[in-house]
Amino acid sequence: MARQPMSTHARLSMPRRVGFGFGDFGFNIYYTGLNLFLLYYYTDVLGIRPALGGLIFAIPLVWDAVTDPVMGVIASRTQTRFGSYRPYILFGAVPLAVSFVAMFAAPLIFPGAVLASAIITHLLFRTCYTIVSIPYSALSAKMTQDSGERGALAGVRMIFATLGGLFTVFMTLPLAAHLGGGDMKLGFLFVSIVYSILATGIFYTTFATTVEQGGLGQPKHVSWSELVHLLSRNRALLILISAVVIGAVGGNIFSKALVYYVKYASGLNLSVTTALVILTASVSVGVPIWMVVSRYLPKKTVWMAGAGIAISSQCILFLLSIPSVYGFLTVIAMLGIGNAAFYVTFWSMLPDTVEYGEFRSGLRDEGLVFGxxxxxxxxxxxxxxxxxxxxxxxxxxxxxxDQSQTTIDGIRTISILIPILCGILSVTLISLYPISKPLHARLVTAIDWRNSRRDQT
Incomplete structure (x- = not known):
């Protein structure tokens, strides 16, 4: 579908919403597989020391610091008959799939250089993921300028994201065991191939069913100093990103440590897959609930309410000894429902910072924001x-x-107490977020008026 003009406030059709949201099912096949199982794969399957496994995740941060914002700027300045962002979804899907398979194939192909091959292929995957995922995320800012519609897009996207995560959590370990015939190294490789084929088909569907607005102008070719000025004037974006980094650090520690907590420290007759399925499924249940709540409450209020539920659930896990599997899973489900508020609100708050920055600086670059x-x-x-x-x-x-009691106590502290502290700090920051739905509507009106005056002169 070629890019075509449409009203910046027009209601998006359901096929457009679903087509866009479906893409995050594909991304979460990759992202959930990477986040929940890759460290486990490195430590428990390949036998890499935990500190070195963590280092493999940390090293690409230096590379991401360059590629992510640069990719955002490149994508926002791309002009094709398909638009600015959709071509990267179309042409980047296959390289992304190949890079994902390479992460699990390279250690088998180069058994004498497991660590080096893991680092190199991880860097390759992160680069390909950047090329596709940043344009996909930025696409929401080009599909509509209406804050309410963006909220609906974010909600549909998060429904598919959690379904993709649930699918990956439920299927990965059993499928790896089945396809590998007991050899988990081969099993993870075959799973990566299956997931890559599925994700590629999903991305093609997203490309075919979405469209970019023709009514929004292309970003001007500005200098890096002007881009720095744009960011320095965008207080809303800086607050949002700071809250996200701190909250997501805690969330990542919890979700990854949950594998180790259940396996080694819980003392419960519970499989890792069951715990992860309940956590992910509860997010899926929470998303439509928070979508309804967000119609009546400000976005940051919804974020803070969900965080309160999540933090309270983690406090229960840390302070109380829960001897029952059902009691443990109930608390995990409460945590997931609370976390769902973040996924609904964040992805609708982020596009709104584009207009906030444009109003305050006179510059618009949604690619840079999403990068x-x-x-x-x-x-x-x-x-x-x-x-x-x-x-x-x-x-x-x-x-x-079997772990010592000191190690078990350490796992409990790492997996629960650190995420609690991160969550509290994240909520404190998001309470300062300045954009409300009425304010955003006024910003869009003011920008439209300013642009029309500029065109007249």
């Missing part, structure tokens, strides 16, 4: 997993062995 956001999310992942790997090493964790 920096992608960097923030990756930084949170890398920092969280890097900290987790280092701390597991520090407390004496050894994979696939």
């Amino acid at each position: 920096l956001n992608q960097l923030a999310l990756k930084a949170a992942t890398g920092i969280g997993i890097g900290i987790l790997g280092f701390l597991l090493e520090l407390i004496g964790f050894t994979a696939n062995q």
